[in-house]
Amino acid sequence: MIFRDIINRIVTEGAGSNVTTSAFLAHEIRIFRQSKKFKMMLDGVNYYEGLHDILNKKRTAVGVGGKLEIIENLPNAKQIDNQYKKMVKQKTNYLVGKPFSVQCENDSYVDLLMQFFNKQFFKQLKSVTKDALNCGIGWIYLHYTESGELCLKRFRPFEIIPGWSDVDHTQLEYVIRVYEVNAFDGRKEEKITKVEYYTRNGIDYFEYHSGQMVSCAPYHENYFAIEDETYNWEKIPFIPFRYNDEELPLIANCKSLQDGLNTILSNFQDNMQEDMRNTILVLVNYDGENLGEFRQNLATYGAVKVRTVEGKEGDVRTLQIEVNAENYKAIIEIFKKAIIENCMGFDAKDERMSGTPNQMNIQSMYNDIDLDAADVETEFQAAMEELLYFINLHLANTGQGDFEGENVEIVFNTDMPMDESTTIQNISGSEGILSKETLVANHPWVSDPQKELELLEKEQQKQMEQYAGAFGSINEPGGDGGEE
Numbered sequence: 001m002i003f004r005d006i007i008n009r010i011v012t013e014g015a016g017s018n019v020t021t022s023a024f025l026a027h028e029i030r031i032f033r034q035s036k037k038f039k040m041m042l043d044g045v046n047y048y049e050g051l052h053d054i055l056n057k058k059r060t061a062v063g064v065g066g067k068l069e070i071i072e073n074l075p076n077a078k079q080i081d082n083q084y085k086k087m088v089k090q091k092t093n094y095l096v097g098k099p100f101s102v103q104c105e106n107d108s109y110v111d112l113l114m115q116f117f118n119k120q121f122f123k124q125l126k127s128v129t130k131d132a133l134n135c136g137i138g139w140i141y142l143h144y145t146e147s148g149e150l151c152l153k154r155f156r157p158f159e160i161i162p163g164w165s166d167v168d169h170t171q172l173e174y175v176i177r178v179y180e181v182n183a184f185d186g187r188k189e190e191k192i193t194k195v196e197y198y199t200r201n202g203i204d205y206f207e208y209h210s211g212q213m214v215s216c217a218p219y220h221e222n223y224f225a226i227e228d229e230t231y232n233w234e235k236i237p238f239i240p241f242r243y244n245d246e247e248l249p250l251i252a253n254c255k256s257l258q259d260g261l262n263t264i265l266s267n268f269q270d271n272m273q274e275d276m277r278n279t280i281l282v283l284v285n286y287d288g289e290n291l292g293e294f295r296q297n298l299a300t301y302g303a304v305k306v307r308t309v310e311g312k313e314g315d316v317r318t319l320q321i322e323v324n325a326e327n328y329k330a331i332i333e334i335f336k337k338a339i340i341e342n343c344m345g346f347d348a349k350d351e352r353m354s355g356t357p358n359q360m361n362i363q364s365m366y367n368d369i370d371l372d373a374a375d376v377e378t379e380f381q382a383a384m385e386e387l388l389y390f391i392n393l394h395l396a397n398t399g400q401g402d403f404e405g406e407n408v409e410i411v412f413n414t415d416m417p418m419d420e421s422t423t424i425q426n427i428s429g430s431e432g433i434l435s436k437e438t439l440v441a442n443h444p445w446v447s448d449p450q451k452e453l454e455l456l457e458k459e460q461q462k463q464m465e466q467y468a469g470a471f472g473s474i475n476e477p478g479g480d481g482g483e484e
Contacts, residue, residue: 022206022213025195029178032161037136037247041158044134044251047084047258054078054262059270077269083336084258087343088250092129095373095380096122098413109403116152116391124154128241131157132376136247140383142237142390144224150394152387155238162240169247172236174199202232226397233393239386242379253342261335268328344372370414377412384410 032038046052059076063069099122104110124140131138135157145151155177163174175198183192195206195213202223207216222230223237243249340347346369363370388408396402427439440456441449 021197021204022215025176025197025206026213028161028163028176029195038158040249040252041135043255044136044249045158047082047251047255048088048130048134050080050082050085052080052082052262053259054080054266057263057266075270075273077266077273078262079265079269080262081265081332081336082258083261083339084251084254084343087254087339087345088130088133090345091133091250091343091369091372091376092126094369094415095376095412096125096129097415100413101411103409103411104406106403106406109401109406109408112395112400112403113388113391113408116150121152124152128154129376132241132243132379133250136243136249138241140239140241140387142239142387150391160238162238169240172238175236175238198236198238200232200234200236233390235386235389237390239383239390241383244375244379250343253344254339257335257339257342261332261339264328264331264335268325341368344368373412373414380412381410 055078057076057078059071059074060068061071099117102110102113102117104113128138128140131154137157139155139157139160141153141155143151143153156179159177159179161176161178162169162172163176165171165173177196177198178193180191180193182189184190193208195208197204197206203221205216205219205221206213223232224230337347339345346365392403396404423442423444427443430439436456437449437453440446440452443452446452
């Protein structure tokens, strides 16, 4: 049921309904935090930060009655080879490692947009992309500062509970933000849960106190002010940046594989450290009371006493259990390759990259990550379109121009390596067939095609002036080419 249906039901039931805004918010927060989606978000963030399930590993053995019992005195390695974090960084830098390009025929509009799409925004976009990969969705919130500047702020996805008015999640009906702050009441510091409720009517503020959610200052605010009047946006100013249309995080593709890799590494270290299991001692006529004393004497003195009983000499023999490191190495490689394939990444140590790879080998190796990046770009293009809607309204409201009908194209510059020599050769062979602007834009050494064209034009103009000066000196009277 969408939010509008819930509100309509509350309104029609009127005073007979006990459902209040506070109760509705408390219910939505409880449902969200008990959901599988919320757990996957936390898993994605925790695994990126190195907080893996292997850290909860316990060593167990079959005890009395056939039940597993925790054994405290065994080696218990908890190794983490964070391939998941590597995949997140790899895909983030592939898509947004380079600034995107803004293409529009209206140069003045582009100049205004670049005031928003500055270095700070590109840094913010990288963080939002990581959020999208870790949690399935990232969020940017638009708000005004006290000085009246429009700013873009990133919110952590696991703090945001969106209320969609349609199944395809294209229209926001409301947004709930839940987060904790530290507060000091003069005696002790405590954590307070803050709740912000965003609708088309503005923002309502709540807090949890003694398990109850109550309104708190500033109680209600509109989104922005013009002179002495406050106003609200026609849409809720939250921009979703999705990893995919299902809003599934990357961790859903590889958590079991990452756990398996960590388990194999940890078990290998346990086996290498576990001398009493790798080497089984067979005691004959041992001169001691119990096995604990035997182990202590062996560790302390490096020797044990044996005796002869009824003509049978004492002895200590060993049964050696070999730990085959090659088996572990093979399994580890299988897990790593499986993580790369399931996350649609690439292996920088791939054999196809050895020597001097050609462009076909590079494209083959980057095929999976390029396909996945194309899907992410589709989602991000829709997000940028929503963002431009709010920026255009801001520009119109502040008298900087009406650009609602302008056709703007955002081009994400993916970071795929290329065989530069082949590319340059192809560009040279295309002269006279393609325009100079197209050739310059595709040159691997050019980051700003427009600036490069301007430099070329200046160089050509300078050369023409030099030639003109040289011909002028020949025609001057008394010159080498003049008549006597």
